[in-house]
Amino acid sequence: xxxxxxxxxxxxxxxxxxxxxxxxxxxxxxxxxxxxxxxxxxxxxxxxxxxxxxxxxxxxxxxxxxxxxxxxxxxxxxxxxxxxxxxxxxxxxxxxxxxxxxxxxxxxxxxxxx
Amino acid sequence: xxxxxxxxxxxxxxxxxxxxxxxxxxxxxxxxxxxxxxxxxxxxxxxxxxxxxxxxxxxxxxxxxxxxxxxxxxxxxxxxxxxxxxxxxxxxxxxxxxxxxxxxxxxxxxxxxxx
Numbered sequence: 001x002x003x004x005x006x007x008x009x010x011x012x013x014x015x016x017x018x019x020x021x022x023x024x025x026x027x028x029x030x031x032x033x034x035x036x037x038x039x040x041x042x043x044x045x046x047x048x049x050x051x052x053x054x055x056x057x058x059x060x061x062x063x064x065x066x067x068x069x070x071x072x073x074x075x076x077x078x079x080x081x082x083x084x085x086x087x088x089x090x091x092x093x094x095x096x097x098x099x100x101x102x103x104x105x106x107x108x109x110x111x112x113x114x
Numbered sequence: 115x116x117x118x119x120x121x122x123x124x125x126x127x128x129x130x131x132x133x134x135x136x137x138x139x140x141x142x143x144x145x146x147x148x149x150x151x152x153x154x155x156x157x158x159x160x161x162x163x164x165x166x167x168x169x170x171x172x173x174x175x176x177x178x179x180x181x182x183x184x185x186x187x188x189x190x191x192x193x194x195x196x197x198x199x200x201x202x203x204x205x206x207x208x209x210x211x212x213x214x215x216x217x218x219x220x221x222x223x224x225x226x227x228x229x
Contacts, residue, residue, distance in 0.1 A: 033215060042118075042205050042219030043159075056214035090159065094215060100147065100166075103215060105159035 002027055004093050004106035012112045013081050021076040021109045025093030031055070032074040033103060034066060037088040049074055050096055078111075086113045116141045116208050120220035127196045128228050134181075135191040135223055137206030145211030148182065150191045153203040153222070162204070165189065167211070193225075201227045 005024045013019050025032050031050045035043035045058035049068035063079040072093070078085055088110050092103040117140045127133035139148065150162040165173045165182050172180050177197075181190045193200055206220040 031215060033217075035217075035219075040221075042120075042207075042221050043217070045216045045218070048214060048216060056216050058216070088157065092159075092217075096215065100164075101215070102161055102164075103217065107156070107158045 004091060004104050006089075006091055006106040006109050008109060009107070010110045010112075012114065014114050015081055015083060017081050017113075018077065018079045019081060019111060021078075021089050021091075021111070023074045023076070023091035023093070023106055025072045025074065025091075026104050029093035029095045029104070030072050031094045031096040031101075032068055032072065033092045033094075034074070034076045035090040035092065036060070036085075037090055037108070038084075039087070043090055046076065081113045083113050086111060116143070116146075116210070116218050118206050118208050118218050118220040120206055120223050122223050123221070124224045124226070126226040126228055127193070129196055129198060131196055132192060132194045133196055133225065135193070135204055135206075135225070137189045137191070137220055139187050139189060139206070139208050141187070141208065143210055147209045147211065148180075148189045149207040149209070149217070150178070150180070150189075151205045151207055151219075152200075153205065155202070159205070163191065196227050198227050198229060201225055 033048040034046040037043040047057040052068045068074045088108045092105045094101040094103045148165045177194045208218045
C-alpha cells in the first residue's frame with residue numbers, strides 16, 4: 001500500500017509569484033486535508049476536500065485555493081506569494097466513512113518565499 | 115473556537131526513563147477526539163495515540179499512554195522506557211466528533227532522549 005506522497009520536496013519562489021503543490025493520497029482514501037506549518041509552530045488547517053468538493057476551510061485568504069481530482073489526489077495553489085507563506089505544507093489523507101478515520105500525513109513540501 | 119496549548123517547548127529524558135508531556139485544550143463540544151502526533155526530523159507526522167472524549171478509560175499503545183482528564187481539559191502523554199527513536203517533536207491535537215476532520219494542533223514540544 002503506497003502512503004501519502006507530496007511533490008516537490010522543496011521549492012523556492014519570489015514574492016508575488018504563484019505556486020502549486022501536489023499531494024497523492026493513500027490508496028482507498030477519499031479525503032485530503034492541507035496544513036501549513038510555519039517554523040517552530042504546529043500545523044494550521046488550510047482546507048479539506050472530500051470527493052472533489054471543499055469540505056471545510058481554515059482562516060486562510062482566498063489566494064489559497066485547492067483542487068481534488070477524481071483519483072482523489074489534490075493540489076494546493078497559492079497566488080500572490082508573501083514572505084509569510086514560507087512554511088512546510090503538509091497534506092493528509094483519510095477514508096471518510098461516517099466513523100473515525102485516521103489521517104495519514106505526507107512528508108511535506110518546504111516552500112521558501114524570497 | 116477550539117484551542118490546544120502545549121506550554122513546555124522542550125524536554126529531555128534519559129534513555130529507559132519515563133517522561134510525561136502535557137497538553138491542555140479548550141472546547142465547548144462534548145464529542146471530540148484528542149491525539150498525540152510525533153514528527154521526527156524527517157518531517158513525516160505519525161499518529162502516536164488517540165483518545166475519544168466519551169471513553170473514560172485512558173488509551174494505551176505499548177510504551178505510550180495518556181492521562182485524560184476531561185473536566186480539567188487536560189491530556190498528557192506518558193512515554194515509558196524512552197528510546198533514542200522517541201526523539202522528535204510531539205504535537206497534541208484536537209478534532210471535533212462530527213463533520214470536518216480538521217485537526218487543531220498545539221505548538222509542539224521537542225523531546226530529546228539522552229543515551
